Amino acid sequence: MTFRQRYTGLIDRYRDRLPIHDDTRIISLGEGNTPLIRLHHIPKMLGKEVDIYVKYEGLNPTGSFKDRGMTMAVTKAVEEGSRAIICASTGNTSAAAAAYAARAGITAFVLIPEGKIAQGKLAQAMMHGSIVLQVQGNFDAGMKLVKEVAEEAPVTIVNSINPYRLQGQKTAAFEIVEELGRAPDYHCLPVGNAGNITAHWIGYCEYSRRDDEIVTHACAFCEGHCRFGGGITGNRPKMVGYQASGSAPFLRGAMVDNPETVATAIRIGHPQSWGQAWRVQEESNGWFDECSDAEILAAQKLLAEKEGIFCEPASATSVSGALRDIERGRIPEGSTVVCTLTGHGLKDPDTAIKQSTRPVLTIPAELDAVKRAILGNL
């Protein structure tokens, strides 16, 4: 019997592709290595010949893909001697920042929009001992403040404008290519600040360069941190970004001042990776589209009921948009499609319970009552 080597996180796994030194102290919680699940029932319901996979990023240590970027950002902050990190967040960045700061033994300050953060995420930020600043404004207002205060106080910003965040997040594309043996034809993601769609494109570009040698190269996205080459795959996907209709600057072609959506993780009107994301769309021949809140919630429920996969509302935006584009033929039959499920459904139990149509039945503690309930529901 041979034993598999213990998995110790994405920095260790991909250290030759990341800006890490041999003696860097790595701050990790075993993030990455998430399941790529092939959907069974939903493609059949559509009646279309497509392979749809979901990359279940909700299974990261704090329940979202933000851990991929945070392990890098906090590792580098500690290496550079920082004692404190700061971020603005719609919830998941603050949860990840709080956890990785605890792991590193440093302080995290998190700015969240008052009343607009899902319960689970707030619980995480509080539980991990971060200093939670509830801002009377939205994410964009918090982001502006973070940028300003970091000019004057000794804190490292760990939002996705920190280039190490995207470096960590690009590893999701590596994992997908390694599992499929090639890049998918389409990669669909929910878009908020557009850091993740940019990071995935970096990952696919790095793996698709044919040179056997891995070379460091400053591309339009990375400030000189990217490592291209290795010739792992010959193809790159079309990148497709979906936004919530009430919070869709990429569809309006301009910033949105009062974004509103049930998908609080992408309730962002002033995306920080605006220019990069347009470039990704152009280079990959992809597109942006929007989904209504009702469509997003329907997709969230469909995944939970038909496939057994529970993601948060923002995450379901990728599947909602992809299914519509498959139905319309914009994504043609015969395609391999990957949808990123960015965060776990348990992050936002309130929204889930509110939209659940199956009532919880209250019964007396008697055998007959249980039997009646079973027979009545078979």
Ligand SMILES: *Cc1c(COP(=O)(O)O)cnc(C)c1O
């Ligand atoms: C952060 C986040 C997003 C948006 O990612 P961006 O990189 O900001 O585009 C989407 N879904 C969830 C669950 C998130 O936490």
